[in-house]
Amino acid sequence: MLKKLxxxxxxxxxxxxxxxxYIKYCSISPVCDKQKALYYxxxxxxxxxxxxxxVAHTRPGFGKSKINxxxxxxxxxxxxxxxxxxxxxLGTLQAYxxxxxxxxxxxxxxxxxxxxxxxxxxxxxxxxxxxxFEAPLKLGSQKVGSDxxxxxxxxxxxxxxxxxxxxxxxxxxxxxxxxxxxxxxATKAYFFNDINKIRELLSLQAGAGGFNQDVSNLFLITSExxxxxxxxxxxxxxxxGALFSMALLxxxxxxxIVSCPLNLAITxxxxxxxxxxANVNKDEVLIMMIAVGKPPKDxxxxxxxxxxxxxxxxxLVFNGAKNE
Ligand SMILES: Cc1cc2nc3c(=O)[nH]c(=O)nc-3n(C[C@H](O)[C@H](O)[C@H](O)COP(=O)(O)O)c2cc1C
Numbered sequence: 001m002l003k004k005l006x007x008x009x010x011x012x013x014x015x016x017x018x019x020x021x022y023i024k025y026c027s028i029s030p031v032c033d034k035q036k037a038l039y040y041x042x043x044x045x046x047x048x049x050x051x052x053x054x055v056a057h058t059r060p061g062f063g064k065s066k067i068n069x070x071x072x073x074x075x076x077x078x079x080x081x082x083x084x085x086x087x088x089x090l091g092t093l094q095a096y097x098x099x100x101x102x103x104x105x106x107x108x109x110x111x112x113x114x115x116x117x118x119x120x121x122x123x124x125x126x127x128x129x130x131x132x133f134e135a136p137l138k139l140g141s142q143k144v145g146s147d148x149x150x151x152x153x154x155x156x157x158x159x160x161x162x163x164x165x166x167x168x169x170x171x172x173x174x175x176x177x178x179x180x181x182x183x184x185x186a187t188k189a190y191f192f193n194d195i196n197k198i199r200e201l202l203s204l205q206a207g208a209g210g211f212n213q214d215v216s217n218l219f220l221i222t223s224e225x226x227x228x229x230x231x232x233x234x235x236x237x238x239x240x241g242a243l244f245s246m247a248l249l250x251x252x253x254x255x256x257i258v259s260c261p262l263n264l265a266i267t268x269x270x271x272x273x274x275x276x277x278a279n280v281n282k283d284e285v286l287i288m289m290i291a292v293g294k295p296p297k298d299x300x301x302x303x304x305x306x307x308x309x310x311x312x313x314x315x316l317v318f319n320g321a322k323n324e
């Protein structure tokens with residue numbers, strides 16, 4: 001009886017602990033390390049510019065307020081904390097400048113971009129913007145081993161072709177090889193190729209602006225809460241769900257289907273709305289959406305966001321060495 005009561009109390013203490021830890025350490029907290037938060041914020045804002053450049057129909061002059069923010073942020077950021085965000089921003093600003101010069105687009109923002117690039121010239125290398133793949137595209141089916149894993153990328157450009165049921169089943173069967181806690185396999189994949197449903201679902205997701213009209217195939221990944229019990233397991237649906245999602249992304253890549261994970265960082269209200277549209281049961285939690293599709297057939301070059309990776313030394317820690 002006491003054991004049961006203790007477990008019940010954990011629903012309050014553990015969930016409550018999560019809440020306070022998040023409030024205390026997340027980027028908007030007054031006690032959060034300002035340079036650390038800025039490091040991430042610069043990467044995030046720069047990436048949204050990269051994304052804008054990587055969609056099928058880039059809007060000339062897009063992202064001015066982000067550029068103004070980034071220029072200001074660079075002046076406040078201490079490079080000694082890590083050069084990566086600066087390299088990523090400058091690489092992306094260069095790509096932004098090049099894109100607009102090529103289409104002869106004129107705007108004051110380009111003068112600002114050019115001045116910023118000159119100011120930092122030769123101080124750091126450029127590590128952002130776009131990667132371009134020439135046709136004929138060599139996607140995952142032509143790669144093996146580490147090359148297969150290293151060559152996956154998020155694409156925000158797709159053909160209109162709908163995937164067949166057989167193709168979708170094959171993708172999901174491969175993704176089922178993802179490990180899951182006690183092999184419980186509580187993750188579910190909902191697939192949509194009904195354009196109206198996709199539009200409705202993506203209107204409730206906040207990260208596909210600029211390419212949501214080009215998505216013709218969409219997964220929604222969920223986990224059934226009935227597979228989990230006790231407050232200690234509160235995050236495990238997301239752990240298993242993320243592993244399954246990663247396996248699905250690789251499954252797509254191995255079958256020459258391009259993909260893009262789409263965040264569901266949403267409120268409960270939006271989650272309920274998505275569940276209603278997608279016919280998802282109330283006892284499931286939403287993990288993420290994944291846009292998938294074949295690359296356009298007639299494409300000469302597929303451009304994707306570079307999404308450069310941080311130096312390994314910044315994230316790999318041996319034997320619990322103190323890392324500040
Ligand atoms: C959980 C998750 C949510 C994501 N959400 C979005 C999104 O809403 N919109 C988008 O364009 N990309 C989204 N992405 C894709 C990331 O931007 C991308 O994975 C990252 O920049 C690394 O690039 P890569 O996938 O090409 O290696 C998401 C990725 C993950 C893992």
